[in-house]
Amino acid sequence: MIDVRNAVKQIGGSLVLDGVSFSLAEGGMYGIIGPNGAGKSTLLSLLSGVETAGAGAVVLRGKSVRSYKRKDLARWIAVLQQEGLPMTAFTVREVVGMGRFPHQNWLGSEEKDAGGLIEHALATLGLMELAERRLSELSGGERQRVALAKVMVQEPELILLDEPTTYLDIGHQLQLLDAVRDWQKRKQLTVVAVLHDLNLAAQYCDRLLVLARGKLEAEGTPADVLTEETICRVYGTHPIVLRHPDSNAPQVLLRPRGAPANL
Amino acid sequence: MLLLILSAVVSISIGSAGYPISKVWAIIIHQLPWNRGEAVEWSALDEAVVIQVRLSRILIGVLVGACLGLAGAGFQGVLRNPLADPYTLGVASGSSIGAAFLILFGLQTAVGIWTVPFVAFVTGMATIFAVFWLARQQGQMRIETLVLAGVIVQAFLGAFVSFMISMSDTVVNEILYWTMGSLSKRNWEHVTLVLPFAAVGLPAIAAFAQPMNLLVLGERQAAHLGVNVERTKLIVLMISTLLTAVAVSVSGVIGFVGLVVPHLIRLIVGPDYRLVVPLSAIFGGIYVLWADTLARTALSPKEIPLGVLTALIGAPFFAYLLKRRKAGLKEG
Numbered sequence: 252m253i254d255v256r257n258a259v260k261q262i263g264g265s266l267v268l269d270g271v272s273f274s275l276a277e278g279g280m281y282g283i284i285g286p287n288g289a290g291k292s293t294l295l296s297l298l299s300g301v302e303t304a305g306a307g308a309v310v311l312r313g314k315s316v317r318s319y320k321r322k323d324l325a326r327w328i329a330v331l332q333q334e335g336l337p338m339t340a341f342t343v344r345e346v347v348g349m350g351r352f353p354h355q356n357w358l359g360s361e362e363k364d365a366g367g368l369i370e371h372a373l374a375t376l377g378l379m380e381l382a383e384r385r386l387s388e389l390s391g392g393e394r395q396r397v398a399l400a401k402v403m404v405q406e407p408e409l410i411l412l413d414e415p416t417t418y419l420d421i422g423h424q425l426q427l428l429d430a431v432r433d434w435q436k437r438k439q440l441t442v443v444a445v446l447h448d449l450n451l452a453a454q455y456c457d458r459l460l461v462l463a464r465g466k467l468e469a470e471g472t473p474a475d476v477l478t479e480e481t482i483c484r485v486y487g488t489h490p491i492v493l494r495h496p497d498s499n500a501p502q503v504l505l506r507p508r509g510a511p512a513n514l
Numbered sequence: 515m516l517l518l519i520l521s522a523v524v525s526i527s528i529g530s531a532g533y534p535i536s537k538v539w540a541i542i543i544h545q546l547p548w549n550r551g552e553a554v555e556w557s558a559l560d561e562a563v564v565i566q567v568r569l570s571r572i573l574i575g576v577l578v579g580a581c582l583g584l585a586g587a588g589f590q591g592v593l594r595n596p597l598a599d600p601y602t603l604g605v606a607s608g609s610s611i612g613a614a615f616l617i618l619f620g621l622q623t624a625v626g627i628w629t630v631p632f633v634a635f636v637t638g639m640a641t642i643f644a645v646f647w648l649a650r651q652q653g654q655m656r657i658e659t660l661v662l663a664g665v666i667v668q669a670f671l672g673a674f675v676s677f678m679i680s681m682s683d684t685v686v687n688e689i690l691y692w693t694m695g696s697l698s699k700r701n702w703e704h705v706t707l708v709l710p711f712a713a714v715g716l717p718a719i720a721a722f723a724q725p726m727n728l729l730v731l732g733e734r735q736a737a738h739l740g741v742n743v744e745r746t747k748l749i750v751l752m753i754s755t756l757l758t759a760v761a762v763s764v765s766g767v768i769g770f771v772g773l774v775v776p777h778l779i780r781l782i783v784g785p786d787y788r789l790v791v792p793l794s795a796i797f798g799g800i801y802v803l804w805a806d807t808l809a810r811t812a813l814s815p816k817e818i819p820l821g822v823l824t825a826l827i828g829a830p831f832f833a834y835l836l837k838r839r840k841a842g843l844k845e846g
Contacts, residue, residue, distance in 0.1 A: 301738070321741065322740035322741075325738065325739050330738040332738075336731055336735070339730050340780075340784060341730065341785055349728055
């Protein structure tokens with residue numbers, strides 16, 4: 252269970268989160284959506300414990316996130332960042348192997364052999380041919396796949412995704428989100444993803460949280476939340492909401508100003 | 515390691531006194547406890563030159579080099595900055611100022627041989643705390659601000675040292691010579707001063723090798739993987755500062771070792787700090803040892819300041835590596 256109770260966060264004098272409360276049952280895929288500057292990424296940083304709330308509390312499995320040690324948190328919480336991995340001289344296999352760090356003792360060894368785990372993650376994400384290449388030789392999309400492989404090797408139970416598809420083309424966006432959802436379903440993991448693309452969020456997430464101006468504006472299934480009225484209120488634009496012919500998930504069509512309102 | 519021992523063997527055999535190699539080694543072998551009883555065919559002076567002067571100097575060179583190489587690897591590791599080294603952070607200048615002050619007022623031996631090392635160490639530590647304090651914003655140390663703070667403090671303190679040099683007409687050479695770095699007139703007491711720090715510093719920094727690897731991916735990434743980033747940075751910076759201050763207090767300012775050595779190691783064995791840290795210590799020792807051997811023999815009997823020599827060798831070498839690396843990246 253993930254509980255956020257009246258979380259408040261100020262950054263550089265401006266109020267980024269203004270009393271956000273929600274709780275999420277484990278084992279689902281949750282999306283956080285909202286306009287720029289709504290506090291989505293900040294909320295994710297509070298959940299991962301790298302930042303602490305100015306007021307209120309973030310409670311993970313009955314304990315305040317602040318009471319966990321960094322390494323204990325990393326044993327079951329992993330984060331996939333928007334900007335991906337930097338261009339370093341480490342090879343793909345080395346970086347993926349770094350995902351085992353929270354499970355290792357200070358000498359760098361662990362009880363079980365993680366070799367199979369690393370191979371499996373490399374194979375799942377189609378990184379086998381790239382395994383011995385340096386990160387500096389890979390494209391942005393390939394590095395993001397390496398980052399996901401590293402997250403998989405970490406064997407988390409809660410995965411936080413911070414706009415992981417921002418710098419990817421649509422093919423790679425789907426590939427990444429498919430990999431995450433398959434994994435989530437197979438292992439009954441909890442995924443909390445900040446997503447920019449409402450249509451992807453609607454198709455991949457069980458529930459959506461809508462954040463605007465540091466407050467929680469709406470919460471529910473994609474069909475509940477992605478209505479023309481809510482989107483208009485939060486984003487200040489009047490879209491058309493249709494149903495996806497395959498999944499029946501709500502899909503948002505944008506309507507530029509000046510276009511005819513009804514044909 | 516083999517290279518280190520080999521370097522030491524060659525280095526000890528060369529010197530301005532012009533002893534034959536066989537004599538040098540006979541003296542050294544005689545020092546081994548089970549050989550002490552045998553008859554000697556050299557004077558006490560010869561023995562003193564080899565054991566008190568040359569052997570101790572070689573050990574200090576190796577230890578100082580190891581400390582500087584380690585400190586450089588530590589600084590570069592946690593600051594993720596190729597420009598970070600004991601000198602860019604102002605630690606060396608901080609240590610210099612304490613020593614220069616003592617030399618200016620003729621207090622070098624006020625409390626015995628340890629006076630200069632101790633004061634240099636204290637001012638070095640004070641400097642790094644000042645740099646940390648300047649760089650600390652909202653409880654976090656940002657990498658850019660830290661290096662910038664180091665440069666500012668270094669410029670300020672460097673001006674003070676220059677001021678003290680200009681103030682003292684009579685002892686000008688001594689301060690100047692110290693800021694240029696030298697291993698001459700060092701003895702076994704200096705060895706015992708540096709040895710424990712090098713012996714503890716190596717495993718201490720090596721213990722943080724894997725966290726430093728994760729830091730290469732970025733501070734956030736490292737934190738998400740379970741690294742206590744602020745604590746790691748603080749501890750490694752403290753140990754590296756300590757190693758620098760000890761090295762500087764014994765040998766004066768020897769530049770470019772902490773900068774060049776870890777870079778060179780990284781180019782050879784790759785970015786993994788589990789290899790870079792111990793190899794930087796070993797190679798740092800070799801580097802300073804050879805530089806010092808060159809310094810005391812090249813223009814013998816005159817000595818070239820060691821810091822001048824390491825900079826003369828180090829800077830062009832560094833430029834060459836940088837160029838080659840760029841070219842290599844383009845081809846790859």
